[in-house]
Amino acid sequence: MLHQVRNSSRDFSDEWSISHNKFLELLDYLHTSNYKTITFADIALNKNILNSSGKKVILTFDDGYKHLFDFAIPELVKRKMKAVFYIPTAHLADYNSWDSEKNYEKLEIMNESDLRKLDNLGMEVGSHSHHHIRLKENKNAHEVEEELLLSKQTIELITQKPVYSVAFPFASVPKGYKKLLYNAGFFFGLSIYQPFESRYALRRLGYYSSDTKNSLKLKLSFAYKFLRALHDPFLKY
Numbered sequence: 001m002l003h004q005v006r007n008s009s010r011d012f013s014d015e016w017s018i019s020h021n022k023f024l025e026l027l028d029y030l031h032t033s034n035y036k037t038i039t040f041a042d043i044a045l046n047k048n049i050l051n052s053s054g055k056k057v058i059l060t061f062d063d064g065y066k067h068l069f070d071f072a073i074p075e076l077v078k079r080k081m082k083a084v085f086y087i088p089t090a091h092l093a094d095y096n097s098w099d100s101e102k103n104y105e106k107l108e109i110m111n112e113s114d115l116r117k118l119d120n121l122g123m124e125v126g127s128h129s130h131h132h133i134r135l136k137e138n139k140n141a142h143e144v145e146e147e148l149l150l151s152k153q154t155i156e157l158i159t160q161k162p163v164y165s166v167a168f169p170f171a172s173v174p175k176g177y178k179k180l181l182y183n184a185g186f187f188f189g190l191s192i193y194q195p196f197e198s199r200y201a202l203r204r205l206g207y208y209s210s211d212t213k214n215s216l217k218l219k220l221s222f223a224y225k226f227l228r229a230l231h232d233p234f235l236k237y
């Protein structure tokens, strides 16, 4: 799981931002360790892909930051790597105003033509809800459903491709999410820490400034997957 990839004058105390070099370290590690980057669309369209030989990884970028086109996306393209980009559709061509509750730096969000560019580059475009809200805290089931459906339909109108996956903003997994996603036509839902994992609430591994080759190796190991299955149910949500 990634968010921002940029060199800024601020120090990188922001856990959602990594530098260009840190991003290259990730790509180099995946390349030298023979990982193939795939997408959720690849799995939805070809279930055998998971049984095929070779190591696979899915890179995800939340929030659809425009600056990813300056460095991260060209670097992926150069290496013929794919990634999935999760877009909060109400904020297209706007700013990350949902961050205004914290010490926030205004950052531009991609526009419609950017989503078409992503699609043309072989990247997957997924939903990050419509307004980037905490879906779990919204007790209005109809509104939650609308947040998911509207974002899916908006992206599908723009790219003319089905949307297969959603990343829940703030990893806030709504009540009844399995039924909600199934009914809305999603194949996969992504959380971060998740007590019980299923295709509709997958655990994700964050890649941060503090990560090293060794921590990456651990995070991508079977042992870590096992540790998370033991660890996540005991976190407070």
Ligand SMILES: [Zn+2]
Binding pocket: 062, 063, 128, 132, 169, 170
């Ligand atoms: Zn987000």
